[in-house]
Structures are given as structure tokens and as C-alpha cells.
Amino acid sequence: MPERDIEDLVVRPAQVFRDKQGINLLTGHCAENIDSGKQTVSGVTLEGDPFELPYDRLLIATGSSAVLPDLAGFDLPGVMVVKTLEDGRKIKSYLKNNRVKKTIIIGMGYIALEMCESLVGLNIEVDMVKPNPVFMPWLEPSMAQAVRQGLVAKGVGVYAGHPVERIKRSGDGLKVICPDLTLTADMVLVGIGVKPCSRIAETAGLSIGVQKSIAVDRNLRTSDKNIYAAGDCADAYHVVTAEKTWIPLALRANRSGWAVADNVCGKDVSLEGVAGTAVFRVLDFEVARTGLSLSEAEKSGFEPVENMIKSGSKAHAYPGNTIIMVNMIGDKRSGRLLGAQMVGTEGVAHRINAPAVALHSRMTVAQYCQTDLAYAPPFGPTWDPTLTAANQLLKKL
Amino acid sequence: MPERDIEDLVVRPAQVFRDKQGINLLTGHCAENIDSGKQTVSGVTLEGDPFELPYDRLLIATGSSAVLPDLAGFDLPGVMVVKTLEDGRKIKSYLKNNRVKKTIIIGMGYIALEMCESLVGLNIEVDMVKPNPVFMPWLEPSMAQAVRQGLVAKGVGVYAGHPVERIKRSGDGLKVICPDLTLTADMVLVGIGVKPCSRIAETAGLSIGVQKSIAVDRNLRTSDKNIYAAGDCADAYHVVTAEKTWIPLALRANRSGWAVADNVCGKDVSLEGVAGTAVFRVLDFEVARTGLSLSEAEKSGFEPVENMIKSGSKAHAYPGNTIIMVNMIGDKRSGRLLGAQMVGTEGVAHRINAPAVALHSRMTVAQYCQTDLAYAPPFGPTWDPTLTAANQLLKKL
Numbered sequence A, B: 001m002p003e004r005d006i007e008d009l010v011v012r013p014a015q016v017f018r019d020k021q022g023i024n025l026l027t028g029h030c031a032e033n034i035d036s037g038k039q040t041v042s043g044v045t046l047e048g049d050p051f052e053l054p055y056d057r058l059l060i061a062t063g064s065s066a067v068l069p070d071l072a073g074f075d076l077p078g079v080m081v082v083k084t085l086e087d088g089r090k091i092k093s094y095l096k097n098n099r100v101k102k103t104i105i106i107g108m109g110y111i112a113l114e115m116c117e118s119l120v121g122l123n124i125e126v127d128m129v130k131p132n133p134v135f136m137p138w139l140e141p142s143m144a145q146a147v148r149q150g151l152v153a154k155g156v157g158v159y160a161g162h163p164v165e166r167i168k169r170s171g172d173g174l175k176v177i178c179p180d181l182t183l184t185a186d187m188v189l190v191g192i193g194v195k196p197c198s199r200i201a202e203t204a205g206l207s208i209g210v211q212k213s214i215a216v217d218r219n220l221r222t223s224d225k226n227i228y229a230a231g232d233c234a235d236a237y238h239v240v241t242a243e244k245t246w247i248p249l250a251l252r253a254n255r256s257g258w259a260v261a262d263n264v265c266g267k268d269v270s271l272e273g274v275a276g277t278a279v280f281r282v283l284d285f286e287v288a289r290t291g292l293s294l295s296e297a298e299k300s301g302f303e304p305v306e307n308m309i310k311s312g313s314k315a316h317a318y319p320g321n322t323i324i325m326v327n328m329i330g331d332k333r334s335g336r337l338l339g340a341q342m343v344g345t346e347g348v349a350h351r352i353n354a355p356a357v358a359l360h361s362r363m364t365v366a367q368y369c370q371t372d373l374a375y376a377p378p379f380g381p382t383w384d385p386t387l388t389a390a391n392q393l394l395k396k397l
Helices: A014-020 A085-097 A110-121 A141-153 A199-203 A250-264 A294-299 A353-360 A365-369 A385-396 B014-020 B085-097 B110-121 B141-153 B199-203 B250-264 B294-299 B353-360 B365-369 B385-396
Strands: A029-035 A040-045 A050-054 A058-060 A064-066 A079-081 A102-106 A125-130 A157-160 A166-170 A173-178 A181-185 A187-190 A194-196 A227-229 A278-282 A285-291 A304-312 A323-331 A337-344 B029-035 B040-045 B050-054 B058-060 B064-066 B079-081 B102-106 B125-130 B157-160 B166-170 B173-178 B181-185 B187-190 B194-196 B227-229 B278-282 B285-291 B304-312 B323-331 B337-344
Touching (some): A029 A199, A102 A181, A157 A181, A294 A337, A304 A385, A337 A365, A353 A365, A353 B353, A365 A385, B079 B085, B085 B187, B102 B173, B102 B181, B173 B187, B285 B353, B294 B304, B323 B385, B337 B365, B337 B385, B365 B385
Parallel strands (some): A079 A187, A102 A125, A102 A187, B058 B227, B125 B157
Antiparallel strands (some): A064 A194, B166 B173, B173 B181, B304 B323
């Protein structure tokens, strides 16, 4: 893989906003208060000067921030979160300036696992630790087990069930201390999730939604008709449950930004919602999901049944055919498809999108079984693995 | 790629049918007539002995056969069709026993292009020839042009617009003769399509459908209530047009066999229909389609609009990011999504299934634009290429 510069990730530098798009981009201004009566935003600059700006329509796009536990040692040099581009620069610089041979990752979510992949790719030894004893709790257990075994086979230490109590400096390195476990490394990455940056909205008295995200309607309007919120700071409707949810992922964030721009300019753009579709790669595995997990479906009042199948990623006699595991979740009462999950070494990432579209259409499992999906020997068996999964699930409904 | 034996393709040998499944498998029996009043099938064995078999329910699963034009020289040694496993054995044996350095493929459809890929992989020079001057006429022109250029760049001769008049022997080789072109090679493959084997059904007076396939209802029943037809010999409903169509592809064939088995055994299994989803690989390219092409949509009475976009196959800064071309077709009157086509060097094959599911759900383009598809940098841009295509098409509707 060719060396890439982290700055390649910047799509649109500040200069473009200012010079080419004519946007009055005020960086270094900390917005602190919204006066929704006067329609102003006020705060202080980094130099300590107060400012106040009037608005006709306001968009809150404050995003989310990395969760950092309030425990001893999380502020030590070498302990870093993974959220912003600046975090990435810090990690790269730390790796360059310290001979990092081993890293501890606190957390085992998407981002933590993606960081694990990157570090193993740099030949850095990785231990992962988290309090919940269940590895990837949203995933069907045998699939989660397959991913966990894959990590362990590559030498990654997976310590699920160990709450971290503190981090301390120890010689040249760092010690991550749990009640019954102490791990040692040269660097610690904290990837235990994000929280919405909704303080300014809360202070302004706007309605707050799921997990303290800013409550918005399908047009991204907050409880104040002149104020919109979009991106990771705002909540959304889930297309399966029709309830509010907070799933801070890139597509929804990007899409809601465009929708606000349209709505502010007088168009009426309403967003249907999210299906919770996600994919990530960790070492040999592609892991994907859409919709609800079994336990999420139970909590949402469905009568869910799940069924996991193993299928080939290609035609049975085609070279390079590998195993794909597909779990599908359906509702016993309505027959509706509620979710799907997939684990495999290839051919997983784009396959999740077909069940994702089915969720948007509120398809039943029986209807999904009828879909005409593509077949050619290099790309799959005659029956796409998601069809085999749906066919088998149908027998249980 | 490891050498594979052609016999690996056999999923279930005759022995298994006879011994393990207890099926009275009468090979070497040519069924010639159906007496639907008496409920018998009669014919002669390969040894010339007549036979007659009674039935309660009859399934016609005669498949399709390769089209071979009635022209001089198509019966010469070294001129072969590509349809059955036996055809494959003959081609492999011919390649082994003759030093084939060059092959002419007559036809430029899926099978012809897949054969081109296989032969180029064996370092055999390939020329392709067909009467229609338009290369891949169902594909958006600039996408067809990209595939054509890819073939030419690999040294494949693409002679579209040349009707073949005859083939003749010439020294050690074969000459394929067109009015204004003569091509020379060691082997000729004829891949100009297949036709349904419906003679026995026609003789029995059963209704014949599209392109002489056997007309069946959604339960795979022919015009005689005791006779079913399934597989390449039978027609199907198209989920976009709701009209009958004949698209002989593997999934529909397999699925209709299962449905007949269920229906004969007393279950009521009705098949919704096909979306015409297909994918194939040719050299560097993956080519996929679902639903109607622009001209098919016009012929079916829609007011179709198409729009082609180019997108990345991965996130913009991710190593290995390549171009994917996506064409989407929508109906100006209803806003419905009518079809999608994709060409790229990776990440095409499984991506077509999301629009395919959307066709089954009769989604509008605007509804497709709302779908929550998976994103991670190794697998695609934030907006899946099919979403970018739908967003752009929506502006034209």
C-alpha cells in the first residue's frame, strides 16, 4: 500500500470556503449562547474578545466528541483519542517520535477495531480491553466469535470483561490497570465511542433527544423553527422502528447537511431516516450490519427470530471461494425483515446494501426471498448468501 | 489461480439421484410427445425402443440450447458452442490437443465476453465478431465504450457490424468470412445466445410465450393445470413492466425448480418475477445491470430518462480507489426507478443488488436517494456510487 499523507483527507480547506465560496468563516470563535428571541449567537474568540452574530436561520452542526472517562492517567502523554483529523496527526506524530512497539486500545467498537487493523498493519502489537465481557454484543454470537478468533490468531490480545480503573506511567511505557489485569504498552488509544456536542442547544432550551443528541424533525428542524441541527449532533428516525435514534455515521451526517441547505433555501427536503447500515474492516474480516440486532428488535417490541447461515462468497468450484456468515432477523408477527449482519473475508461490504434497501421498503422476509440478485461465478453462488439466509429464516417465522 | 478440474462443476452426479434420492432417473430416453388427456409422456430410447410413462403432474425442464446459425462451416471441427458441461469438455480437449494460439468468438453477449476473459487468461489471442455495429447495445454508450476500449487495450479484436457468412477450413486453421472482413484462427467459439427448448410443449398444444419459451403463470403452471415448466425453457414476469419476459439466467431457473417442487407437493408458491439482474466479468471489468435499459423502458411505454455518473470505488484518499461508472434510468411520469447499470474494475458486482431490491419494491428514484447504505473508506465513498447516481438522476426527472 503506498504511503499516503494524512492531509490528503482534507476535502475542502478553509481557504476554499472563504475565497471561492464567499463564506464568512469565523474560526477561533467559540459560540456559547443562542438567543432565539433576538436571533443571535454570541460567544468569545480564542483571543478573549466577545462577539455576537445575528441570524435568520441557524444551523447547529457541532458534531460529536470522543468520550474520555474521568479516570486517573487518561491525560498522560501517549494516551490519545481517535476522533478528529488533529487526533490523527497527533497519533502519527507520536508513532514517528517514539518507538511504539505495542499499543493498548480501550474499546472494541468500529473505530477501535479499525485502529487495531491499522496498527497491526504497521507491525505494532495490539491489546484491546473493555468492561463488557461480550465481544461485539450486537452481532450474532458465533459470528462475533469468528471475528474474535481472527483477531487472536493475528496476535491481538482481546480482553473483554475488564473495566479500566486507571492508566499510569511506568518507565518508558504506560500501564492500563483493571481490577484483575494490568496491560503494558508504549501508547494507549481510547476508542469507547462519541457523544453529541449538544450543550449549546441544551443551554438555549431546544428539545434534546436520544442520548442527549439534539431532537430534530424529518426536515432537520429543532424545536425552534428558525434553528436546524445536522450531523452527529442531531438525532434521526430509524426506518425499522419509526422511533428516534442516534447513530452518528458519515452518510447520515453528510445527507442531513445537504437537506438543511435545501430547506433553508426554501425547498422542502424531508429525510426518511436511518437503517443503521454500517461496515468496517478488521484484519482479515469485513463486518457489516443493517437494521436491528436481535436484542434491539426485542427492546423495540418486535417478536424477533434470527437465523445464521454459512455460504460461499463465490460459486462452489470457483478459486478463492471463502465462507460468508449471514445472520438475518425477522419479525414473527408481521413477517417483516428487521435486520441483517454479515462477516466474511471478502464480498461482505456491498452485500449489506440489498437488505438495507429492503428495510427502507419495509419488505417481509418472504418478499426478500423473491428478489432477483446478480449471479456470476467470480462473485457469488447462484443464490446470493443473503437469499440463502432469508430462505432459511423464512422457515422459522 | 490454481488449476481446477471441469468435473468440480458437477454438483450432483446421476448416481446420487438414483441411489440416495431414489429417483427413477431415465437417461438416454428422448421424450417426444405428451398426451395431456391420457397423462402420459412417450418417446424412444437411444437404443430405439419406444417408451410411455404415466404422470399425475408433469414438469418440463428442458432448458435452452445454444443458437447455431444455419450457415456453411459451422459444423467444422474446431467450431464449438458454449452451453453444456459437455461443450466445456470439448473446448478444453480441443485446446489441449491442438496448439490453439488464436480464437475467434462469434457473438459479444455475457457468455461470449466471459469466454474472451478465459481465453485471454490462457494467453490465447482473441477476435470477436458480430453483425450489430453497437457494442453491448443495452449499456449506456460511454460505459459500453469503456469496456470496448478495455478489451482493445488487452489486444482483443472487436469487430462489431460484421455479419458472418460462413466458416471455412484453411490449412491448419479456420477462416471466418464476413462480406468485408476475413478473420483467421485455430478455433471458433459461437456464443450468440440460447433459445428455449419448447418443442415438446408446443407439440402438446401448450401455450407458448415470449421468444418461444413455454408460457407459465406465477406458480409455474403451463396452460395445462397438470403440467409445469421451469428453468430456461419457461417464461417469467418482469417486476418492472409486469409483462412476460424471457431472461434465461441461473437464479430464476434454480428458484423456479424449487417452486415447482413445492407446488407439486401441495404448497402454494408463487414467484413474483425477475428484475433482469446480471453481472459478469470481462478482463479488467465488472459489468452489472438490473431492470430495464433506456430503450427497453421506451419500448415498454415508460418515459425514461437516464443519467450516467462516475464515482470512486473507495473513499477519495484511500489507496486503490478506482472509477465506477453508474447509469440509472428513471420514469419521468411516475418517478419510478426503472433500471441501473454499472461498469468498473472492482466493487461493481454486489453493488447492483441494492437497486435490484429497489425495483422489486417499485421504489421511486427519490425513495432510493433516501436509503442508508454502508460506508467505510476501504469499500466506497461516503455516498455509495448508486446514491450519487440516483441523486443526479433525480434532478432530471
